[in-house]
Amino acid sequence: xxxxxxxxxxxxxxxxxxxxxxxxxxxxxxxxxxxxxxxxxxxxxxxxxxxxxxxxxxxxxxxxxxxxxxxxxxxxxxxxxxxxxxxxxxxxxxxxxxxxxxxxxxxxxxxxxxxxxxxxxxxxxxxxxxxxxxxxxxxxxxxxxxxxxxxxxxxxxxxxxxxxxxxxxxxxxxxxxxxxxxxxxxxxxxxxxxxxxxxxxxxxxxxxxxxxxxxxxxxxxxxxxxxxxxxxxxxxxxxxxxxxxxxxxxxxxxxxxxxxxxxxxxxxxxxxxxxxxxxxxxxxxxxxxxxxxx
Amino acid sequence: xxxxxxxxxxxxxxxxxxxxxxxxxxxxxxxxxxxxxxxxxxxxxxxxxxxxxxxxxxxxxxxxxxxxxxxxxxxxxxxxxxxxxxxxxxxxxxxxxxxxxxxxxxxxxxxxxxxxxxxxxxxxxxxxxxxxxxxxxxx
Numbered sequence: 001x002x003x004x005x006x007x008x009x010x011x012x013x014x015x016x017x018x019x020x021x022x023x024x025x026x027x028x029x030x031x032x033x034x035x036x037x038x039x040x041x042x043x044x045x046x047x048x049x050x051x052x053x054x055x056x057x058x059x060x061x062x063x064x065x066x067x068x069x070x071x072x073x074x075x076x077x078x079x080x081x082x083x084x085x086x087x088x089x090x091x092x093x094x095x096x097x098x099x100x101x102x103x104x105x106x107x108x109x110x111x112x113x114x115x116x117x118x119x120x121x122x123x124x125x126x127x128x129x130x131x132x133x134x135x136x137x138x139x140x141x142x143x144x145x146x147x148x149x150x151x152x153x154x155x156x157x158x159x160x161x162x163x164x165x166x167x168x169x170x171x172x173x174x175x176x177x178x179x180x181x182x183x184x185x186x187x188x189x190x191x192x193x194x195x196x197x198x199x200x201x202x203x204x205x206x207x208x209x210x211x212x213x214x215x216x217x218x219x220x221x222x223x224x225x226x227x228x229x230x231x232x233x234x235x236x237x238x239x240x241x242x243x244x245x246x247x248x249x250x251x252x253x254x255x256x257x258x259x260x261x262x263x264x265x266x267x268x269x270x271x272x273x274x275x276x277x278x279x280x281x282x283x284x285x286x287x288x289x290x291x292x293x294x
Numbered sequence: 295x296x297x298x299x300x301x302x303x304x305x306x307x308x309x310x311x312x313x314x315x316x317x318x319x320x321x322x323x324x325x326x327x328x329x330x331x332x333x334x335x336x337x338x339x340x341x342x343x344x345x346x347x348x349x350x351x352x353x354x355x356x357x358x359x360x361x362x363x364x365x366x367x368x369x370x371x372x373x374x375x376x377x378x379x380x381x382x383x384x385x386x387x388x389x390x391x392x393x394x395x396x397x398x399x400x401x402x403x404x405x406x407x408x409x410x411x412x413x414x415x416x417x418x419x420x421x422x423x424x425x426x427x428x429x430x431x432x433x
Contacts, residue, residue, distance in 0.1 A: 041308035048304055048372050052337055052365050151306040151376070163407070216324055216338035225339055226363065229376070236306055 004279070007272040011265060018261035024090065025254035032183060032247035038148060039180065039240040046233050053196070053230060055213055056223055067220065069162075069227040072195035073171045078115045080138075080161070080170040081106060082193075084177040084238055085125030086246040087142060092253035094178060094186065094246055095124040101188045102176050106133060117170055121157065121239070138164075149243050154236035161235075162228045165194055177238045178245035184252050186245040193234055196227065297331035301347065302372045303357065310378055311357075317348040318371055320364050329364070329371040336366045342421035344381060345373065356381040358425045360418045377418075381425050389426065393419040 002010075057070060083102045085095045102118075102125070109116050118133055120126040120140040130137070139160055144153050161173060173194040178186040215222055298314040318329045321343030340362045347355040362375035396419050399412035 038307070042306060044302075044309045045304045045306045045374060048302075048365070048374055052363060052374070055337065154306075214334060214336040216322060216327075216336060222337060222339055222363070233306060 002275075004272065004275055007268060007275065011268045011272065014261050014264050014268065018258055018265065021254045021257040021261060025251055025258060028091075028247045028251040028254060032244060032251055034148060035240065035244035035247050036180075039237075039244050042237060042240055046237055049226075049230055049233055053226060056215075056219060056226065057196075067223050067227055069165065069194055069231075070196050070223065073168075076114070076171050078117065078170040078172075079109050080117045080119060080164065080173040080194075081109075082119045082121065082157075082161070082173065082175040083125045083129065084175060084242045085120070085122035085128075086242070087123040087144070087146075089124060090253065091246055091250035092256075094249035095122075095128065097186075097188050098176055098178060099125055099128045101190070102129065103132065105174070105176065105190065106136070119157075119161070144239065144243075149236070149239045151232070151236055154239055155232045158228065158232035158235045161193070161231060170194075175235070175238050177242040178249075180241045180244040180248060183248040186249060189241075191234070191238065193231055196230065299329055299331050299333075300370045301329070302370070303345070303359075303378060304372065304374055305378050306376065310375075315347050315349065319346040319348070320373065321345070321359075322364070329366045332368050333366050333371075335368070336364075338364050338366075340364055340373070340375070342418040344421075344425045356425070358384060358422060360421075361414075384422055384426055386426055389419055389422045393423065 081102060083098060085098050089095070106116050106118070116133075116136050117138050118129065118136045119138050120129065121144065123142050126137075126140050126142075141153075141157060164170060165173070172192065175191050175193055177189055177191075179189040181187055298316055299318070301311065301313060301315045301318050302309070303311040316330070319326055320329065320338075321341050323339045323341050326343075327338070340359060342360045343358070345357045345359055346353045347357070358379055358381050359373065359375040360377035362373060362378075364374075365372045392415070396412055396415040400409060400416060403409035403412050
């Protein structure tokens with residue numbers, strides 16, 4: 001049976017924990033709002049980029065001599081897996097789900113006899129995957145999103161990926177991140193970056209429209225510039241989604257933690273009061289029985 | 295009011311402009327070109343330079359872009375730019391610094407890739423400088 005003092009100390013410590021978790025929840029909520037607007041603002045660029053790429057790929061994609069970033073290298077023996085996680089913890093299952101999914105993917109590829117290289121974005125994923133796949137690690141990126149995700153961050157990653165691809169270090173690149181569905185639900189997503197999956201044509205009319213485009217300079221010239229940028233844009237989008245998901249996951253986790261702390265405080269308070277009453281009663285009995293004995 | 299095209303300027307971070315305009319002149323890689331209503335569909339790359347928006351045969355807005363892509367068709371003109379800002383917001387001292395940094399990077403470049411990146415940065419800074427010069431001359 002804990003003494004009254006012990007209980008008081010515990011109640012106070014849970015109370016201060018609750019203060020911290022509820023503050024973290026508020027911070028995550030405001031960051032989430034900002035991340036969501038950023039993700040929405042980035043959408044028009046990605047959409048238009050996709051439209052232009054679709055038009056170009058439709059007319060050039062299947063031909064000989066198409067850029068390798070679009071058509072692939074012709075083999076798929078070396079895979080580059082880009083795992084996007086967060087730098088900070090305390091966000092529920094956010095990092096664990098990404099890590100679990102990456103582990104599945106990597107193990108699957110290894111079992112097929114493929115070579116796998118890993119690129120890690122975020123500290124948490126790196127720490128959790130190091131034990132199993134430390135030997136496969138390539139570049140790691142950290143400290144993203146301290147002041148929100150910037151396009152320059154995504155560009156730096158994309159440039160690195162492009163350089164590796166051009167040096168022939170891998171054939172297929174996939175990024176794993178959490179797609180933001182709502183503040184309480186995120187979905188682990190694998191997206192293939194290289195070779196770029198050509199979006200299927202929507203209908204015949206679109207096909208006719210595409211055929212009429214003039215290109216300046218040549219189609220290849222444009223594609224060669226467009227593809228690396230598209231990589232950066234896709235990366236940017238993945239990072240934004242991931243960041244929004246992280247904040248959403250943290251908000252939910254902290255909300256739960258705050259609620260649990262509240263329950264615990266209630267429980268402890270009841271126990272504290274009961275103990276106090278029992279003690280008073282005991283003292284009264286002692287006094288009364290003492291008086292009676294006289 | 296004459297016929298108009300829907301002009302959109304988009305950067306990765308956000309939609310910068312979306313309005314109806316009469317004519318837009320863009321710095322294409324192979325020479326400047328204009329987008330007017332009922333222009334033939336075209337996709338072109340842009341070099342660093344200034345986009346000029348026209349209304350009533352006069353320039354109403356001058357926007358600097360550091361390269362990008364333009365998609366033009368009969369009723370629409372979409373520009374995808376990585377970096378874009380109105381010419382009057384360019385800070386001369388900042389451009390000077392960028393020019394110096396680019397020059398420095400060019401001198402320090404060890405690999406052809408680095409040299410290429412530095413040259414690109416250099417071209418952007420020079421185009422910025424030219425854009426400010428042009429704006430001053432116009433006043």
